[in-house]
Amino acid sequence: MTQRTVLFALFDAVQSLDVTGPLEVFAGAEKHKPGTYDIRTASLDGAPVRSSSGLTLAPDQALGDRLDAHTTLVVPGGQGTRTPNPDLVEWLREHGPRAERLVSVCTGAILLAAAGLLDGRRATTHWAYCGKLARDHPGVEVDPDPIYVRDGHVATSAGVTSGIDLALALVEEDLGRDVALGIARHLVVFLRRPGNQAQFSAQLAAQTAQREPFREVQRWITEHPDTDLTVEALAARASLSPRHFARAFQAETGMTPGRYVDRVRLEHARRLLEDTGDGIEEISRSSGYGTPEAMRRAFLKALGAAPAEYRRRFRPAPAR
The missing domain is CATH 3.40.50.880 (Class I glutamine amidotransferase (GATase) domain)
Incomplete structure (x- = not known):
């Protein structure tokens, strides 16, 4: 060698x-x-x-x-x-x-x-x-x-x-x-993260909105990833038209509502995979993906690993 x-x-x-x-x-x-x-x-x-x-x-x-x-x-x-x-x-x-x-x-x-x-x-x-x-x-x-x-x-x-x-x-x-x-x-880092994992969380990646309607929407997305988070639903929470909401949300946060929702859901699912023993199907529902296949596609696109592989890599092995 x-x-x-x-x-x-x-x-x-x-x-x-x-x-x-x-x-x-x-x-x-x-x-x-x-x-x-x-x-x-x-x-x-x-x-x-x-x-x-x-x-x-x-x-x-x-x-x-x-x-x-x-x-x-x-x-x-x-x-x-x-x-x-x-x-x-x-x-x-x-x-x-x-x-x-x-x-x-x-x-x-x-x-x-x-x-x-x-x-x-x-x-x-x-x-x-x-x-x-x-x-x-x-x-x-x-x-x-x-x-x-x-x-x-x-x-x-x-x-x-x-x-x-x-x-x-x-x-x-x-x-x-x-x-x-x-x-x-x-080194107590357990398993290496894949290179294409994001540098920081959705909350850090996006700017905090200055105006209250948009800050409240950001909080709602983070606390309710499994609900209807379409632009239409979020715009209704902010009492704005979908078109006006989408433009203003991006101006306030630096990313589109859809991308922000995607990041929050991915982060939520990652935390559950790392910190809990919940099944893939349960995690996919609670994170807003609906089905394991939808979550699998999102993980492969963002992280280059399916949820089961991600859990195997990044959840600490049980103590013996």
């Missing part, structure tokens, strides 16, 4: 969890199967860096002139990406393409984009910086929804803990599901 190098590029004002979270995943895999990964941290000159939280990180080495043919290069995010070090960007531009896998965590995608390594690729970053990434680098296809995105040998992840999910996916790719599952359970 070929040993892979996992190299973390460090810089001042890096987000420490962007480094330590994925690093713990690869370290767990190395403990499970010694000789699998050679894990290293490096700054431009090999000197210690101070993270955004004040934690000092002492790298193993300086970023060198060569990358091993089997290197996974991990670029974390943090406040230091707001005004990127031009020398680091230039190093990434020159050496990044040589990596077997190029990975960013959170706003590390901004560094990759600045080095031209995301041009023509689909990518994501922390939801709060997706707009900036898209504006500053129009050649990048920015997807603000998933927790991580794979495009060829380049993988980008969203905010902070999603780097752990991506690292688990890479370990599963290298060593199989059982190893990744063991690491996830040890």
